[in-house]
Amino acid sequence: MTHEKAIQFLQTLIQAPTVAANEDQVVAAIVAQLQPELDAGLIHLKRLPFAPGRTTLVLSTGDAKATRVLAFDGHADVVSAGDEANWTYPPFAAEIHDGELYGRGATDMKAGLAAAVLAFQAAAHEPLKIQLRLFVTVGEEIDNYGARQIAAAGLADDVTDLLVAEPTAGHIATAERGIIDYTVTAQGKAAHSSRPELGANAIHGLLAYFQVAMAATAPLTARVDPLLGQATHNVDLIAGGNQINSIPEAAHYRGNIRSTPTASNEDFIAAMQGAVAAVAVPGVTITFQPDSVLAAVSTDSDNALVSAIQAARATIGETPLPVQAETGITDAAVLYHPEMALTIVGPGNETSHQTDEHVNVAEYLSYIALYRTLMTQN
Known part of the structure; x- marks a missing residue:
């Protein structure tokens, strides 16, 4: 040709x-x-x-x-x-x-x-x-x-x-590297923004989980694999709320982890699941769901x-x-x-x-x- x-x-x-x-x-x-x-x-x-x-x-x-x-x-x-x-x-x-x-x-x-x-x-x-x-x-x-x-x-x-x-x-x-695509969902209760005590702010719960989860996975992303280097963890999509004067009843974000044999998928999933139990925002339920998992x-x-x-x-x-x-x-x-x-x-x-x-x-x-x-x- x-x-x-x-x-x-x-x-x-x-x-x-x-x-x-x-x-x-x-x-x-x-x-x-x-x-x-x-x-x-x-x-x-x-x-x-x-x-x-x-x-x-x-x-x-x-x-x-x-x-x-x-x-x-x-x-x-x-x-x-x-x-x-x-x-x-x-x-x-x-x-x-x-x-x-x-x-x-x-x-x-x-x-x-x-x-x-x-x-x-x-x-x-x-x-x-x-x-x-x-x-x-x-x-x-x-x-x-x-x-x-x-x-x-x-x-x-x-x-x-x-x-x-x-x-x-x-x-x-x-x-x-391996990969974990995941979704974190926060479910709360809607209310008028002038009376937040009547609701449960899902975005507040989501942000609280984010802080705990990133801290929990930081030791994993710090590990250096001799061949693949360091694992990475990023949040790439986020959504929540309906309008500015309403307490949001639902919010979610999607993240992407690139794992290594030294910081494995199992390590990351355990850390992310452990973070769920560590978050306490009254009235808000947090769910962590792995969507796609592939090993290094x-x-x-x-x-x-x-x-x-x-x-x-x-x-x-x-x-x-x-x-x-x-x-x-x-x-x-x-x-x-x-x-x-x-x-x-x-x-x-x-x-x-x-x-x-x-x-x-x-x-x-x-x-x-x-x-x-x-x-x-x-």
């Missing part, structure tokens, strides 16, 4: 506004790209419907009897572009300026997904001694919906090597897949990449099992989820070559 067509394919994916929905627009583009190989029986496709307009794909090629199964993973959804007026270039136009392709999902992670698709297409024409799979998932940005489908169907159970094509800004990751994942930094990636880079004339941990969450949190060699490596930079997200075009093209070499140097 020419560079021009490879770039056009990525632009097509970015121009599909798959903001937590409608991933089938990307799926349709991928299937259309691979249709000649599908028709020839070189690639096999399995669809896992999740919701209307949202389908996870599992593509396979190579030797179906081989014991080594190398899987690539990429998600088709993106986060909101926010206020589009703040973007220098429209977030779903996929414009190229000075060698950078701009758009929501350019870095996270349609460049990695497109590179994996095109490398997979090319590899399907080679005499492979291994099995190759490509997972195209939905809903990764919310709760790894597509990866959960794949795991539930057992389609990752025999995977020996997993490469998640998320952007890693010039390094290879072999570990990532960690593998050897010199595993076989890391070595294969470095060898593939040498083959295409690229220098070795440093190996380190990843602070974000990927589909690996759901797909990983202990017998698997794991890496997270892909084109992109630190503009994920930011205004003016972009990816370097030359880097994107280099990853097509890297992934193809990795798939075929067996």
